[in-house]
Amino acid sequence: MxxxxxxxxxxxxxxxxxxxxxxxxxxxxxxxxxxxxxxxxxxxxxxxxxxxxxxxxxxxxxxxxxxxxxxxxxxxxxxxxxxVQAEGFSTDPLEEKNANAVPNILHKYQNRLLFMAKGGCAVNCRYCFRRHFPYDENPGNKKSWQLALDYIAEHPEIEEVIFSGGDPLMAKDHELAWLIKHLENMPHLQRLRIHTRLPVVIPQRITDEFCTLLAETRLQTVMVTHINHPNEIDQIFAHAMQKLKAVNVTLLNQSVLLKGVNDDAQILKILSDKLFQTGILPYYLHLLDKVQGASYFLISDIEAMQIYKTLQSLTSGYLVPKLAREIAGEPNKTLYAE
Known part of the structure; x- marks a missing residue:
C-alpha cells in the first residue's frame, strides 16, 4: 500500500x-x-x-x-x-430525471435542493453516477440559471441551496458572484453548500477572488470536497483549504467506497487523518450508486459493513464518516451506522 x-x-x-x-x-x-x-x-x-x-x-x-x-x-x-451490462445497474440509478423540476434544479428534498450550476467536470471519474445525465437539457448559462432562481424564489420552504453538477466550481468567479448575489437576496435562504472535486484536482481553483466572494456573502457556506484516497491530498491542496478556513467556510468531505481504490479500513483511517489535518471533517462514505459502466467498483454490503466496523475500531468517532446509500425517491440518505 x-x-x-x-x-x-x-x-x-x-x-x-x-x-x-x-x-x-x-x-x-x-x-x-x-x-x-x-x-x-x-x-x-x-x-x-x-x-x-x-x-x-x-x-x-x-x-x-x-x-x-x-x-x-x-x-x-x-x-x-x-x-459490462451488470444486473441492477442503470443510466439513472437515482431516478433524478423525476426530480429535474426546471433546468438546472433537482428538487429531491424538503428544505433544500440541488442547483446544477455546470455540467462539466475537471476530471471524469469512472464511477460517476451522473455519467449519463442529460446535461444538454440543463445548460450552465445565465438564461437557464434565471429559470432556476425563479423556481427557488417561488419556494420559500427552501433554506439551503446545494451547488452541484458536474462541478459547480467549473463556473468562473464572476459567474459564481452573479449567482450568489441573486441567492442571498432571497430572505428564506440561509445556507449555501458547494459540492466539488475541483479543489483536489486543480487546487489553484481556490482563488483569492473566490475566497473574498465567500467571505462577503451573508449565507452560511459549506464546502463538501469529494476525496476518496489519502494520496489525493497534498500540500498544495492543504494550502487551498486553509484559504477557505480563513474566511469561515465549513469544510466537509464525502467519499465513495470503491473496490480496488479504498476498500480497506486502514486506507480510510489514513484518509480521515489527512482530511482532519487539512481542516476537513469526514462526512459521508457512500456505497456505490449503481450506474451503468461502473459495476467493477462495486463492494457488497456485507464487505462494506466489515470494512466500516473495522474503521470504527481504528479511530475516533468524529473521524468516522457516515456510511450511507442514496435510494431513489427517498427524502434523505439511508444510513448504515451499525
Whole structure:
C-alpha cells in the first residue's frame, strides 16, 4: 500500500483555467505520462467512447508512475469493464430525471435542493453516477440559471441551496458572484453548500477572488470536497483549504467506497487523518450508486459493513464518516451506522 508522505514543493500559482484547458483527454497520452504500456490497455482505451476521459496535470502528478493499480489511476482511467451490462445497474440509478423540476434544479428534498450550476467536470471519474445525465437539457448559462432562481424564489420552504453538477466550481468567479448575489437576496435562504472535486484536482481553483466572494456573502457556506484516497491530498491542496478556513467556510468531505481504490479500513483511517489535518471533517462514505459502466467498483454490503466496523475500531468517532446509500425517491440518505 503506497501512501504519499512527502509533500511536493508548492509551485507558483497557475491560472486554473489554463490547467483545465491543458487537461489530458486522450487515454494514450495519459498512459505515456505514467510510463504504462499502451498495448496492455487496448480494450480499456476503447471504453473512452462510453464516457470521455479527462485528467488535469495536478492530479496526474499524484499518480505513481508505472503502477497500473494505483488507486488514483483506477478512478480516472477508462476500463474495458465499463462495457459490462451488470444486473441492477442503470443510466439513472437515482431516478433524478423525476426530480429535474426546471433546468438546472433537482428538487429531491424538503428544505433544500440541488442547483446544477455546470455540467462539466475537471476530471471524469469512472464511477460517476451522473455519467449519463442529460446535461444538454440543463445548460450552465445565465438564461437557464434565471429559470432556476425563479423556481427557488417561488419556494420559500427552501433554506439551503446545494451547488452541484458536474462541478459547480467549473463556473468562473464572476459567474459564481452573479449567482450568489441573486441567492442571498432571497430572505428564506440561509445556507449555501458547494459540492466539488475541483479543489483536489486543480487546487489553484481556490482563488483569492473566490475566497473574498465567500467571505462577503451573508449565507452560511459549506464546502463538501469529494476525496476518496489519502494520496489525493497534498500540500498544495492543504494550502487551498486553509484559504477557505480563513474566511469561515465549513469544510466537509464525502467519499465513495470503491473496490480496488479504498476498500480497506486502514486506507480510510489514513484518509480521515489527512482530511482532519487539512481542516476537513469526514462526512459521508457512500456505497456505490449503481450506474451503468461502473459495476467493477462495486463492494457488497456485507464487505462494506466489515470494512466500516473495522474503521470504527481504528479511530475516533468524529473521524468516522457516515456510511450511507442514496435510494431513489427517498427524502434523505439511508444510513448504515451499525
Amino acid at each position: 503506497r501512501i504519499l508522505t512527502q509533500e511536493p514543493v508548492i509551485r507558483e500559482e497557475q491560472n486554473w483555467l489554463t490547467i483545465l484547458k491543458n487537461a489530458i483527454s486522450d487515454p494514450k497520452l495519459l498512459l505515456k505520462a505514467l510510463n504504462l504500456p499502451e498495448d496492455d490497455f487496448e480494450q480499456s482505451i476503447a471504453a473512452r467512447k462510453l464516457f470521455s476521459l479527462r485528467v488535469p496535470q495536478p492530479f496526474i502528478d499524484k499518480i505513481e508512475k508505472g503502477n497500473p493499480q494505483d488507486p488514483l489511476f483506477l478512478q480516472v482511467m477508462c476500463s474495458d469493464l465499463e462495457f
